Amino acid sequence: MATAVAGTVFIAAGAFWLSFTALADLARRSGVDAGQAWAWPLIVDGIIVVATVAVVALAGQRSAWYPWALLAAGAVVSVTANAIHAVVAADADVPGVLAASVAAVPPLVLLAITHLTVILTRPIPAPVPEASREPGEETATVAQPPVPVGREVAVLLREEEGWSNKQIARHLGVHPSTVGRWFARSALTDPDTEETT
Structure with missing residues (x-):
């Protein structure tokens, strides 16, 4: 992993320098x-660079359209200006x-390699310990969210920190609807929430 990150940073630096010198010369001209x-x-x-980091950080959120627009505009301007300078x-x-x-x-390599570097440096969620899996989860695929441990952490984050479902989902790497189901299921099984007759 360290080699991959170092390689992407090295390539990004080279691409940035080539684009930088061409655009600076075009500005002077x-x-x-x-x-x-x-x-x-x-x-x-x-x-x-900044828009790529923002796109990855806001992935799946409604507000991600703005960094995507900035990224597209920056890429178009950079590629076009580099091409004009070359001509x-x-x-x-x-x-x-x-x-x-x-x-x-x-500029195209800078765009691609910056995105790759951000992805490579994102933290990987820890796997769910085998002992904490619910019955019937032995055949579950790795891609499924860590429901048992996640539910416990979600409850702590909501009760002790006051986090919203969206914040909890982002922290745990699951969809907000998954967090909503966890709390709905907890409400159904919690004896304190049952109505008294």
Whole structure:
């Protein structure tokens, strides 16, 4: 895992540098002062990095559309600007399409490798101990959520910390409806919640 993360960071740094130098040069050629031209690639490619982290962090939430929009816009601007720079700065004997295609690779790699790095560095949920499984769970697949332990943790988080179902679900890596079912099931089996006649 450490090797994979180190590799992705190294590739991302290389892609960022190639894109950075091309965009800074394009900014200078477009009339931006040489002392300020470095800020333009930071803005353009920086939004790709930040939006990618936000997309992964907000995965499955309704508000994730905004970082997705920023990510798409940043990628389009970066790829287009890199391609334009290549066409403007390329030697006369290099076809414009070839120069633009080569220049488009670094921002696309930056986009892909940043997303991969964020995924690789996300914490992996701990497996459910065998002793804590409910009867009949022996044949359950690994992909199923840790219901027994999860339910106990969910109850603690709700009663002691006052967390909402959505916060608990995000913390445990399950869908909010799963947390809702846990509490509904607890209410049905809790003798304190039964109506007295």
